[in-house]
Amino acid sequence: MMEPIPNSVEQCPFCRQTIRRTAEICPGCGAERQYGPTRRESLTTTGIGLVAGPAAIMVVGAGLTLAVVAAAIGALMGFFVAHARHSSDRWMPPPKP
Template identity: 40%
Template sequence: MPQRSLSACPCCHQPIQNTASLCPHCQAEKHYGPVRRESLLCALCGLALILGLTRLLFPQLFAPFSLWVIPLMLAGLAAGFIFAQFRFAGDRWLRPNKR
């Protein structure tokens, strides 16, 4: 019978199998990429950053509402979303929310 390879859970440090994606002790899950909350937060931060920089550099775009603001808003959302994809790329262990 082949021996199982074990490693320590990064959250609770109890032994788990190397291939496990859920810790049976602390219920932590292995995630790949950003979760929904992180994607949304980064997208909104990108939106705020683009709108803030545009407001500082080109204040005339906001005097009467300009149609250039809409593509800028979409570009900010897209830039923030892409940033989240790169920032949270790879696998990591996340504990479940305690409610």
């Protein structure tokens, strides 16, 4: 039997089972490979930007129009932060029984 090439396998970070590098789900524990941010991470950072932008503008004392513009800019910045922070693949914990 042929042995796998060492660069083509890796260990699951949760159960330490040897799996193929291209595997999407660990056969041992059920952990899943996630590409990019989850929906929750995207919504959380977008919401923070949506609130933080107008809050900063209102503290400065600018008007409501600038607060609306700051909300839009903050929401976009939050969305992009989520995608920049989680731009690579990572393993998500297995589902709880």
